[in-house]
Amino acid sequence: MSAIAEADHALEAARRGASILDDVAAASARRPAVSALPPLPLAQALERAQGLLAPPTNGGSGDYPLEALGPLAEAARDLAAGAQLAPAMAGQSLLAAAALLVQSTANVQTLDGSTKPLSLYCLTIANSGDGKDTADRPALRPVHAFQRQAGPQWEADRAAYEDAKASRNRGDATPEPMGPAPYRLAADLTIEGLRRSFVEGVAAQGIFSTEAAIVLAGHAMQAEHRTNTAANLCGIWDRGHLSAIRGGAGRTERYGVRLSAHLLIQPAALGDVLNDESLAGVGFWPRFLLAWPAPLEPRKYKPWKPESSEALRRYWGDCERLLARPMPVDCDALPVIELDSGATRHMARFFEGMEYEGRKGDLRDVRPFTLRATELACRIAGVLAAFAGIQTIDVGLAECGAVLAAHALDNWQAALAGKADPVPGWASTLYRWLATRGDPVAIRDLTKLAPASVRPRSRRDAAIDRLKACGLVAMDEGDIGALGVDHARN
Missing domain, CATH: 3.40.50 (Rossmann fold)
Incomplete structure (x- = not known):
């Protein structure tokens, strides 16, 4: 939007008699003065907020191997x-x-x-x-x-x-390092x-x-x-x-x-x-x-x-x-712990599978993770070999490394599945910041003081809307504060 268009937009908002923040303040004035959320210590309040903003999930896609x-x-x-x-x-x-x-x-x-x-x-x-x-x-x-x-x-x-250095006389030998x-x-x-x-x-x-x-x-x-x-x-x-x-x-x-x-x-x-x-x-x-x-x-x-x-x-x-x-x-x-021929063949098949899935298959949304998976598999296999005192990675240890790397990749895919909707993350970040501060802050100051990820106006407003919907914030005369936190018990 050009500067002229922004000015026109602001004038129109003024003619209507309320800006976005005025609407927010008016809505908050109609809210009950007391939070429906029972106050909790900060850590517990943050955990509850996370559950309200994004229902608990886990990255697992099966039993840990x-x-x-x-x-x-x-x-x-x-x-x-x-x-x-x-x-x-x-x-x-x-x-x-x-x-x-x-x-x-x-x-x-x-x-x-x-x-x-x-x-x-x-x-x-x-x-x-x-x-x-x-x-x-x-x-x-x-x-x-x-x-x-x-x-x-x-x-x-x-x-x-240090005492020996400080007390030595000229000509004395330097203390052993x-x-x-x-x-x-x-x-x-x-x-x-x-x-x-x-x-x-x-x-x-x-x-x-x-x-x-x-x-x-x-x-x-x-x-x-x-x-x-x-x-x-x-x-x-x-x-x-x-x-x-x-x-x-x-x-x-x-x-x-x-x-x-x-x-x-x-x-x-x-x-x-x-x-x-x-x-x-x-x-x-x-x-x-x-x-x-x-x-x-x-x-x-x-x-x-x-x-x-x-x-x-x-x-x-x-x-x-x-x-x-x-x-x-x-x-x-x-x-150097090396791969034997069987381990090399197994890792090669794992590598090619990760390449295909990451570039053309079902793992394209976590491609950076698939491209690291083979190295992680080799490192895991090497750790297991070294802990057992073995100097070579055989096919059994290669399978172990690949299975654990693939399980971690499945967790990443599940954990990042909600990345298309970043609002819960923005709201969580803003709530954490507000809850840690304790005192309310002017909404207009969020674009300068809040964490960088929620300073843009669009993100700020989206985060506030989500927090309001979950009953996690109170607003009064243009200020916003976190609800449900008992700072006296922290």
Whole structure:
């Protein structure tokens, strides 16, 4: 619309005596002053809002293929049955933990003959109370135990080193330099912090969080940082190379680093990140294995301890064996796990199937994911081989990798099926922002203050309409605020 046409349109609206926002305010004045929604703490209010805006769904298209976990299958089966978890929750947790530990022991040959890191990025979406912590704790128990022991010792060594440097006299020998920080796990990140962690620490690390909203809605993934963060994480996944020049911070040049991740998050906390075109454009989500299990059925009281599972005890023993191995300075020089002839043929058939389905078949709507599926299958097979101490991927492990990659692809296709209607995502993003602020805000200011994805007027108005229809917002004299949030209980 031209500027003249816009002016005419505004004059006509004035003659009618009401603008869109006036109509909104008038409608809100007729609403009851008190929300029909009982106030809930913020996290629960967001989960309820998600259910109202877009009825709960799950990305699954069938049972999680536990048998495809190979050497991890029995431990995953015991964890799922004993803790009454979705098999996908147990499987993702153990597979991601295995990738964290084996990525510093080997690399993997992919179908095109190139060598890739044995790193995996995993995303698991599940409702509150469905066992994210319950699965994650046993999976990472040996790693946390290792850090509890190695971390304080390293900190004490660092303090002694600094004291020795400060107290030495002229002519004294320089204190022996310290080794790298031993930490393998972090629950949040910024790219600058990640670079520093790799400069100061070991070459193989992980981002593992059972409250992944800290990551996906935190500083690193805010609108102004999101593309940069995603592109850097993609680069580490692809090449294991960090390179940056920053004023005041000097140059960072680090080869042979490895990063695995497992983000566990509630559907209500996703906001618009799954449908963000910038993340799809840089190939961020297509590098992730997605599990979105159905909500749990009511559970029975059944006391169970992970220590009672022989399979989990064996898994922990394997983890401790891997943790005891010397950490290389540069993981690019590690041995390469190769595909044997049978595995190559199987992966070739999988590749051709993904190519056809992604370009001409039923998976065209998730084509970026199909084009990554074969590499993911090779990485998964390599992780399973390395965890079992095997140097070659045979056809059985190739089948395991392909089955798990295909299952994740099915989850992505189901999860993104509603992408044609972006309004629930916009509404969810706006509600989260309003609910977090607490105080009402002027509707006219949303185009300047709200998250970038809902600043355009058309998106703002569509989001407001959906929130109104669900009874999630109240409007008064041009202001809008979230309903159903008890901030005193947060």
